[in-house]
Amino acid sequence: MTIPNPAATGIGLPATGGPRLPQEPRLHTEIPGPRSRALAARRVGAVARGVGETLPVYAHAAGGGVVVDVDGNSLIDFGSGIAVVSVGNAADGVVEAVREQIGRFTHTCFMVTPYEGYIAVCEALNRLTPGTHEKRSALFNSGAEAVENAVKIARSATGRGAVVVFEHAYHGRTNLTMAMTAKSMPYKSGFGPFAPEVYRMPLAYPYRWPTGPDRCGEEAAERVIELVRDEIGAASVAAMVIEPIQGEGGFIVPGTGFLPRLAEFCTVAGIVFVADEVQTGFARTGTMFACEHEGVVPDLITTAKGIAGGLPLAAVTGRAEIMDAPQVGGLGGTYGGNPAACAAALAAIDLIESEDLAGRARRIGEIALPRLHALRERYDFVGDVRGRGAMVALELVRGAGDDSPDKVLTAAAAAACHRRGLIVLTAGTWGNVLRLLPPLVIEEPLLLAGLDLLDEAFAELAARRQPPSPARPEG
Structure with a gap:
């Protein structure tokens, strides 16, 4: 019919x-x-x-x-x-930008014959994300792809293999990001075996923390640090990946102090601190990125969802020395940073900023x-x-x-x-x-x-x- x-x-x-x-x-x-x-x-x-x-x-x-x-x-x-x-x-600006771009060309693959839109999006991300350090960005298609590439980059930069994630986390549907995701049904059930060297830690969940919300952030952070040191070995950990506010996990806002304490520990231990801002990014929580609420500057930040007004685009942005660690050709993808999606992202970012x-x-x-x-x-x-x-x-x-x-x-x-x-x-x-x-x-x-x-x-x-x-x- x-x-x-x-x-x-x-x-x-x-x-x-x-x-x-x-x-x-x-x-x-x-x-x-x-x-x-x-x-x-x-x-x-x-x-x-x-x-x-x-x-x-x-x-x-x-x-x-x-x-x-x-x-x-x-x-x-x-x-x-x-x-x-x-x-x-x-949004009118997004529609017009996409219409103009696809009238010129829909695809060439940035890794074959590159184009300005990809560079402009990376420049915008380097400017907008927290921290004044020198940054680089790489563009992908989905949040899961961004998270997976963040782990690749962290492993390349550190020479380590282990990845630390948290209770209630959701990071995607690829094999590695399923391993990083906490919830079994429907995301993981029947799809294993999963990627190894992924370790799950307690989350500072104020509503359900045993001693109550007031000391939740402090107590949970110390427990995580203890477990990483004693059970995994901090020197084995490439990346700690966390959503500053959990999405699929239930919009859990971690207890105060939890994120800054973990970021501080990662800096001392040589662990790449990755903020998964796929759902929280681009003004959703009242700041451009949710980690800014507590002044956290991540080493790497993953973005997608709100970046391009509905077109598929994702990114990893971070410290130049970490982002530049993988060999040439080690990052990329056929559609990553599609020109129409880049045009949409530039228009969406302009709207986010100009309209506050x-x-x-x-x-x-x-x-x-x-x-x-x-x-x-x-x-x-x-x-x-x-x-x-x-x-x-x-x-x-x-x-x-x-x-x-x-x-x-x-x-x-x-x-x-x-x-x-x-x-x-x-x-x-x-x-x-x-x-x-x-x-x-x-x-x-x-x-x-x-x-x-x-x-x-x-x-x-x-x-x-x-x-x-x-x-x-x-x-």
């Missing part, structure tokens, strides 16, 4: 997904609607079962803070394609976090509220004094949001975190409307959980 274009069916959608889309929620059908359901049926016969989906709503257009589906429903986007379209799904999207992210946090804390006060199944800027989350638990993770309730919360036309994502090792990642360009009325829908969804959950009232005695 062929699904007709909604623009030709009387729904009246525009042909593009730019800011001309009305920035308001609008439901014409149930979610998912009939055209989305028809596409879902086609998907079953065409797409491999292992490719998951959060919400079976098929997009026709998107822009600003909305996604319009093939049934004409306009949904509020609190997912941003997993923190990718921070500047919006079809880091400030916009802080404003989103100022609006959203009090609303989430109010939910925590109201409902005992909201165990924790956390995050920075436009990267915030709620951890859901059984409640009534029991902080055990409640994955079923979290799935129900997401479904209740989806039915109302609000796109949200789940996360966490135990699947019990509801994460919110609105585009940084979302208009405040739309942000508030989305938070209102979140309130409605939680009220629905609470009503379902209420025990039935006891029957009144007759007479």
Whole structure:
């Protein structure tokens, strides 16, 4: 069955997904609607079962803070394609830059006949990333590819093999990055054996730290340092790789002092400290990079997602002497730094800076976090509220004094949001975190409307959980 274009069916959608889309929620059908359901049926016969989906709503257009589906429903986007379209799904500057570039050429391969766009993106990354030291960058396609190359670079620079990662981490789906990722299902189950010499350390997880949040960062850092020294041997470790705020792991903001202490230890021990900023980078948390919140200057930093307004691009940026360690030809890839993606990145970076999207992210946090804390006060199944800027989350638990993770309730919360036309994502090792990642360009009325829908969804959950009232005695 062929699904007709909604623009030709009387729904009246525009042909593009730019800011001309009305920035308001609008439901014409149930979610998912009939055209989305028809596409879902086609998907079953065409797409491999292992490719998951959060919400079976098929997009026709998107822009600003909305996604319009093939049934004409306009949904509020609190997912941003997993923190990718921070500047919006079809920002004018990005669209024009890509259109101009592909009109000249779509590909030559930078390793064959190079082009200026690749160099310009590397120059921008060298300028924007933390630290005033001399830097170099290399471009790739995905976050996982960037992380894997960061490890390659660290091993080449140090002559060491071991890699230290952390509980609840997510670093990607390649063989090495699966080994570095903590969560088994669905990311690792059945796909082993994995790359060796990867060692997992405790994370400073304030909500669940045994002695409480106040000393979490200090205690966790000392425990990690002890384990690296005594059980691995610091002289064997090439790289310590950490997300400054964990993404898929549940938006865990490590306890205060944890990151700076580990970075200091790595410097003394000759270990390359790698900040995986694939999800947190490019103004998402209210600074250009999340490690800046505690003044951490990593040796290497990996980026992707928000770098190019929705086009596939990733990078490793770091100290020149470390980045230049691999032999000529040791880094690269056929599509790495594709010219259209580079054009998109330069336009997206310009928008992030000129429109102060880091400030916009802080404003989103100022609006959203009090609303989430109010939910925590109201409902005992909201165990924790956390995050920075436009990267915030709620951890859901059984409640009534029991902080055990409640994955079923979290799935129900997401479904209740989806039915109302609000796109949200789940996360966490135990699947019990509801994460919110609105585009940084979302208009405040739309942000508030989305938070209102979140309130409605939680009220629905609470009503379902209420025990039935006891029957009144007759007479």
